[in-house]
Amino acid sequence: MKRENTKQKLLDVAIDLFSKKGYDVVSVREITRHVGVKESALYNHFRNKADILDIIIDIFIDEVGKTSFPLDEIDEGLKQMDLSAYLQYQLLLFYKKMTPRMAKIWQIIYMEQFRNKKARDVVLNEIMGRPDKFYKKVFQVAFENDKLKTTQPETLAKMYQYTLLSLSWEQMLRHINGEDISNIIEKRYEIIRLICD
Amino acid sequence: MKRENTKQKLLDVAIDLFSKKGYDVVSVREITRHVGVKESALYNHFRNKADILDIIIDIFIDEVGKTSFPLDEIDEGLKQMDLSAYLQYQLLLFYKKMTPRMAKIWQIIYMEQFRNKKARDVVLNEIMGRPDKFYKKVFQVAFENDKLKTTQPETLAKMYQYTLLSLSWEQMLRHINGEDISNIIEKRYEIIRLICD
DNA sequence: GTCTATACGAGGATAGAC
DNA sequence: GTCTATCCTCGTATAGAC
Structure with a gap:
């Protein structure tokens, strides 16, 4: 449940930031910072940024x-x-x-x-x-x-x-x-x- | 004349690479490599990549x-x-x-x-x-x-x-x-x- | 299973030597 | 004008703590 929570948060933040700034400009670190986890934690939920x-x-x-x-x-x-x-x-x-x-x-x-x-x-x-x-x-x-x-x-x-x-x-x-x-x-x-x- | 030559070359290479790959994906180093100068040389002709x-x-x-x-x-x-x-x-x-x-x-x-x-x-x-x-x-x-x-x-x-x-x-x-x-x-x-x- | 800490190569950009 | 050297940030991989 902790997993799904973080994953959903990351996805929501990504949708918000991508739509505002564009995919390339938004960094993995920026997404994880908004959620409150380290950038390496993102790779437990997604294969990579493109995923x-x-x-x-x-x-x-x-x-x-x-x-x-x-x-x-x-x-x-x-x-x-x-x-x-x-x-x-x-x-x-x-x-x-x-x-x-x-x-x-x-x-x-x-x-x-x-x-x-x-x-x-x-x-x-x-x-x-x-x-x-x-x-x-x-x-x-x-x-x-x-x-x-x-x-x-x-x-x-x-x-x-x-x-x-x-x-x-x-x-x-x-x-x-x-x-x-x-x-x-x-x-x-x-x-x-x-x-x- | 050396200046204008390099600048024109950089511009032509940039137009070609940007149209093929997109602005963000193309690096300054990639453009200058095609022309045969160092990446820092580009900044004598353009303020920055966005320029x-x-x-x-x-x-x-x-x-x-x-x-x-x-x-x-x-x-x-x-x-x-x-x-x-x-x-x-x-x-x-x-x-x-x-x-x-x-x-x-x-x-x-x-x-x-x-x-x-x-x-x-x-x-x-x-x-x-x-x-x-x-x-x-x-x-x-x-x-x-x-x-x-x-x-x-x-x-x-x-x-x-x-x-x-x-x-x-x-x-x-x-x-x-x-x-x-x-x-x-x-x-x-x-x-x-x-x-x- | 999920996190933090850390490291690597590559990116844009600048300072100073020639 | 062009070079080398350098700085910070990027995506990503790995090791180890809980």
Whole structure:
């Protein structure tokens, strides 16, 4: 129990520090100092520094993979709502799942995606790929139900999802800069309005 | 002249190594070893390691700021071409300016944007902001000339440019992974086709 | 099983000799 | 301008105390 306690503390401190300063800048000594143990004690719980980041990314995969973008609920959802309401509903679901801890991990993954292969694959698969598939099906179903007028529902879906992606990117940069980001959230609804015309 | 020679060599090696491995991982000793001087010699040309990155980012600002996205050429361009041709033409201009050296610097800026304030501001201003303004005017002018049918040319412009942004992001990640990226280039033309319908 | 103490090589950076 | 010598911090491994 002492073991699990220390390990959990180390992980929490690491998530906090990594998200604030970046993985490379944070030292093992800094993490253990915050917990109150010597740096050598960390190696009883983690293989090395990289292992900590690895476990943090696994937490993200677990949370996102379990709960987000279920393909089999689309048909039913679009029976009850029109496309505009359904897209807004999906945005709300997304915000709801974004706990402070998950927001930190999200930031860590964005920060490390260019240097860490696992973080990069999470971005490609979980953040780009799976939502892409999800919204392609959403737009396809809406198209078949005459709820969307376009010649290319798949390309429109990609545009929608990739615009959201860039907005989340911009939001993260402005968040780090300490700028106001409430207007970026508003922009997402603007885009839904444009698409559903 | 010996000074300028060494400084230029150090800068070139730094650009190459930073783009391949990332700023933090590359050591001052590694850079100077490639040039053939001692690590302390580097401090005659640069204040510190961060100063090198700073200068590299300045090179990017200089190149992009001088040549890209001139607002005053839009009216004339759209007189000679329809919107579809003009967007394709702008893409080609962009590819043409992307020399191997600039591609490396581009990658460095993407890698460091979450940790380095100056890189972050370059992304926000030069990569997101200025193209955004440019395409907003393009779509506005096309709208006024009846070359574009929509109720919200500004939002559509943002969607177009932000979709390109995410594509460049995805392209960089797949490039680092050593994956094939030719189909991403094709996707840009698909999106132009969708918008111009 | 978990901790502290300690040591090693490598990192960024500086001072002073040539 | 470039060198050698030096300093402190880093990630990590090991030995031994409880």
